[in-house]
Amino acid sequence: MNISNAEAKCHINLQSLMVVRMDIRLNGCTDSDGETMYGLDGEEMAHADWEAKKMVMTLPEFAIPFKYEEGAYENAVANQQVCKANLDTCIQSYKNPPEPQAPPMSSIYPRDDVQLGTANTLICLVTGFYPSRLTVKWTRNNKNVTLGTRNSQLRMNLDDYSFTQFFTLKFTPEERDIYTCTVEHSALGMPMTREFEVEAPPEASVGPSVFCGVGLTLGLLGVATGTFFLVKGNQCN
Secondary structure (H helix, E strand, C coil): CCCEEEEEEEEEEEECEEEEEEEEEEEEEECEEEEEEEECCCEEEEEEEEECCCCECCCCCCCCCCCCCCHHHHHHHHHHHEEEEEEHHHHHCCCCCCCCECCCCEEEEECCCCCCCCCEEEEEEEEEEECCCCCEEEEEEEECCCCCCECCCEEEEEEEEEEEEEEEEECCCCCCCCCEEEEEEECCCCCCEEEEEEECCCCCCCCCCCCHHHHHHHHHHHHHHHHHHHHHHHHHH
């Protein structure tokens, strides 16, 4: 893999307060794919979407609106061509060294709290892997599922240049359904599977409510009884 990474540090001194910001431009490629990304302080601001053929801004809605100038996507495409040419040169110079391998880690969890019969989304997070090629398969009760599946764009982890990717499955939870997310990668000795079982939410216990209600009623009766005898006593006087 070939990576070029430009970092610029800006120092702002405001009455002895120093703020250090890191502006990041990353251009990386393999023989089959690539990534061009812009970020600030370790957070992504935009990336080149090769399918949509444009720069995609990934800032949250509350951030100050920002966009790159016209031609940013075309520049990213040109940088990818340079990256792949440099990659070929590096492979020949280093006599085609073996590709580094880093096994992925994965986890599976629902996007929202599970409610039986209510549409939801299962998320399979796969991170820390290298190279970028991997396969993810979904099953429901041991049967393969392809309908309602999606995957995010590949993300590069800037600390070690490994990759992260999200895979999602739209589902309607039914009690005792078992879903699995299986990851296949060249750095794994065997496929890695994570399992999610749909469980019925626990029934709300009526015990505490009943006891609280009874206690409150008895308390009010006690107050009423005390008031009654207090009034009678005053009348006797």
